[in-house]
Amino acid sequence: MQQIFNFVIKNKTFLLFLLLFSIALTLTIQSHSYHRSKFINSANTLTGGVYGTVNSISKYFDLERKNDILLEENKRLRAQLFNSKNKLDSSYIDSTFSKGQYKVINAKVYKNSYSLTHNYLTINRGEKDSIKQDFGVITSKGIVGIIDQTSSGYATVLSILNKKSRINAMLKTTDHIGSLKWNSASPFYVQLEDVSKFAPVRVGDTIITGGQSAIFPKGIGIGVIESFETDIGGDTYTIEVKLFNDMTNIGSVYILENLDRNEVKTLESLSNE
Amino acid sequence: MNSVVISNSIRFIVLLLAQVIICNNINFLGYINPYIYIIFIFLFPIRDNRLVLLLVSFLLGMLIDMFSDSGGVHAAASVCLAYARPVLLKASFGMLYEHQSIKFSNTDLGSLITYVSFGTLIHHFILFSLEIFNVSNILLIIKKTLFSSIFTVILCVLIIILFSRKKK
Numbered sequence: 109m110q111q112i113f114n115f116v117i118k119n120k121t122f123l124l125f126l127l128l129f130s131i132a133l134t135l136t137i138q139s140h141s142y143h144r145s146k147f148i149n150s151a152n153t154l155t156g157g158v159y160g161t162v163n164s165i166s167k168y169f170d171l172e173r174k175n176d177i178l179l180e181e182n183k184r185l186r187a188q189l190f191n192s193k194n195k196l197d198s199s200y201i202d203s204t205f206s207k208g209q210y211k212v213i214n215a216k217v218y219k220n221s222y223s224l225t226h227n228y229l230t231i232n233r234g235e236k237d238s239i240k241q242d243f244g245v246i247t248s249k250g251i252v253g254i255i256d257q258t259s260s261g262y263a264t265v266l267s268i269l270n271k272k273s274r275i276n277a278m279l280k281t282t283d284h285i286g287s288l289k290w291n292s293a294s295p296f297y298v299q300l301e302d303v304s305k306f307a308p309v310r311v312g313d314t315i316i317t318g319g320q321s322a323i324f325p326k327g328i329g330i331g332v333i334e335s336f337e338t339d340i341g342g343d344t345y346t347i348e349v350k351l352f353n354d355m356t357n358i359g360s361v362y363i364l365e366n367l368d369r370n371e372v373k374t375l376e377s378l379s380n381e
Numbered sequence: 382m383n384s385v386v387i388s389n390s391i392r393f394i395v396l397l398l399a400q401v402i403i404c405n406n407i408n409f410l411g412y413i414n415p416y417i418y419i420i421f422i423f424l425f426p427i428r429d430n431r432l433v434l435l436l437v438s439f440l441l442g443m444l445i446d447m448f449s450d451s452g453g454v455h456a457a458a459s460v461c462l463a464y465a466r467p468v469l470l471k472a473s474f475g476m477l478y479e480h481q482s483i484k485f486s487n488t489d490l491g492s493l494i495t496y497v498s499f500g501t502l503i504h505h506f507i508l509f510s511l512e513i514f515n516v517s518n519i520l521l522i523i524k525k526t527l528f529s530s531i532f533t534v535i536l537c538v539l540i541i542i543l544f545s546r547k548k549k
Contacts, residue, residue, distance in 0.1 A: 121431050125464040128439040132457035136511050139452025155448050162402050221405070221449065223412040225513050228450035264450055295411070356408075 139226070140272075149257045149264050150219060150230045156262035159218035159230055167216075167359075174359050181248040210325055211365040213237060215245075217358050218262070222269050222295040229265040231361060234258050242323055244364040250329040250352035251275065251317060252361055269295055269355055276318040277330055279307055285318045286347070288330065295355050297334065300347040307345065309336050315349050322372045324364065385426055393441060396421050401448040412525065415532040416455075418445060419504055420540060422463050423497060424485055427470065431463075438463035451512065458508040462500055469500050485545050490538075497537050501530045 116123065150156070219230035233239050235258050243255040245265050253273065256266040266273055268290060275288040277300055284307035286300040300315055313333045319326025331349040339346055366372075400418040407414050421441060425434050442456030449455070473496035474488065485493070505526045513522050 121435065121464070124432055124435050125460060128435060128460045129457055129464075132439070132442065132453035132460060133511075135446070135453030136457060136514070137452075140514055150448055150450050152447070158398070158401070158448070219448075219450075223408045223414060224449075224451065226451070230450070 150228070151234065151257045151259040151262040151264045153259070153261065156218065156230065156232070156259070160232060163216065163218050163232075170359065177248065177359075184248075209366065209368055211367060213239065213363040213365065214360060215263075215363055216360050220267075220355075220358050222267070222356050225271050225292045227267040227269045228256065229253065229267055229358070229361075231263050231265060231363075232261070233363060234261045234263050236260050238365070239263050239363060240365075242369075244324040244366075245361050246324070246328055246364060247353055247358060247361050250331065251324060252353065252355070252358060254323055255363065265361075267355065268298055268351075275324070276320045277315050278318040279303070279309070280314040280316050280327075282307060285320065286345075288315075288349070296351055298331070298349050298351060300349050301344070303345040303347060305338065305343055305345060309333065309345055309347060311335060315347070322366050322369050325366075389421075389425065392421055392424070393437070397441065397444055397448075400445060405449055409532065410528075413528045413532055415529065415536045416505070416508070417533065417536050417540065419459065419462060419501065419533070420537050422459060422466065423500060423537070424541065424545070425463075425466075431467070434463050434466070435460060454508055454511040457511055458504045461507050462504040465503055466500070469496055469503075473499070485541065490542075493541065494534070494538055497541070498530070498534050501533050501537065502526065505530045505533065 150159070213233060215231040215233040217229050217231055219228075221227045221229075229245075229252065231245075239255060239258050241255055241258065245252040245255060251268060253265040253267040253270070254275075256264045258264075268275060268288065269292075271290060271292055273288070273290060276285060277288040278285040284304050286303035288298055288300050290298045303309065311333050315330045315333065317324040317326060317328040317330060329352050331351040334348045334350045336345050336347040338344075396418045400416065404415050404417055418441060422434070422438050425437070438459040439456055442459030443453070445451075445455040445459075446453055473492045506522070509522045509525045509529075513525075
């Protein structure tokens with residue numbers, strides 16, 4: 109017993125180092141699995157508060173650009189409204205009887221990173237705005253990511269620029285689906301993998317979300333095809349997609365809540381049994 | 382509370398905020414960021430207990446991790462740097478360290494640069510290895526380590542000279 113104590117006292121520095129290092133290593137390994145540890149993320153009051161303070165100052169510097177984005181979006185929505193074939197009164201939905209499938213919540217981005225291999229955003233909405241894990245996040249141009257961790261006032265978003273990110277996507281012209289990943293090479297390009305070789309892939313075609321995952325509705329823009337190549341097996345295409353969004357410059361986002369999500373999940377788990 | 386504790390606490394907070402607010406957003410050439418918070422570990426008082434240094438470095442790394450959503454990579458790298466610090470001090474300052482009489486405000490520039498460079502290399506290599514976490518990307522790890530280290534070393538040495546050299 110005496111010897112054990114002596115050993116501990118003699119090597120206390122090394123043992124403490126080993127302890128701290130293994131804690132850090134555990135957290136690192138945990139962070140590489142899909143849903144990360146609950147403790148170390150920027151969706152908490154301290155980090156959210158600091159980022160919020162900084163954001164409240166820095167937001168003034170690009171007001172003009174944000175105005176332009178809003179104008180652009182308004183223009184597009186107005187064009188859609190005026191050119192829609194069904195007139196407003198015929199598509200009128202009584203909201204007391206029928207709710208839409210998606211609820212949209214706006215949020216501000218407090219932190220954005222794109223130079224790491226595992227990138228996350230921090231936004232200023234959380235559980236008190238009824239934000240939960242696995243809600244979709246988009247901008248007016250295209251998709252951004254999926255909600256990862258939430259606290260009462262803040263949430264982190266698993267960016268599409270993250271090696272863990274897998275998003276169901278498809279070609280706009282046909283319905284050939286694939287899975288959207290990121291190879292961490294450039295923040296402007298993502299890769300669409302496992303597209304069937306029968307798909308008519310052309311450079312310049314649009315890639316949209318596939319709507320098979322109950323996170324994103326079908327048809328949200330992702331990007332355009334920059335180049336493509338056949339896999340080694342020869343059965344599938346891997347497509348290089350240039351994103352519509354400039355992921356290095358994101359100010360405000362929309363969060364999509366799928367109100368039918370639980371129903372879809374229950375149904376899918378039933379048919380999987 | 383003496384002045385050493387107070388000045389180190391202030392340095393801790395200032396470096397933490399400078400790192401997460403300014404340095405994490407530089408992204409020079411797309412991916413190069415300096416990690417200046419390790420100045421705190423470099424300048425921690427030498428005569429103080431090593432256990433305290435290990436614990437404080439861990440805390441600093443963990444806070445950086447929390448702000449940048451990176452799991453535990455900064456904590457792991459900081460703890461390693463803190464543990465390796467005596468070896469680095471001995472290698473770069475030699476006799477001065479034996480006599481426990483190093484003052485960072487009046488050491489010669491060469492030893493200081495050696496000390497900071499080797500420390501930064503160790504820290505950044507562990508940092509990027511854990512962040513990328515894939516042996517087949519060893520070239521990417523080495524590239525990131527090298528470029529970020531150059532940036533960090535230059536900034537660290539400049540900051541140390543700027544803030545700690547007393548007027549003669």
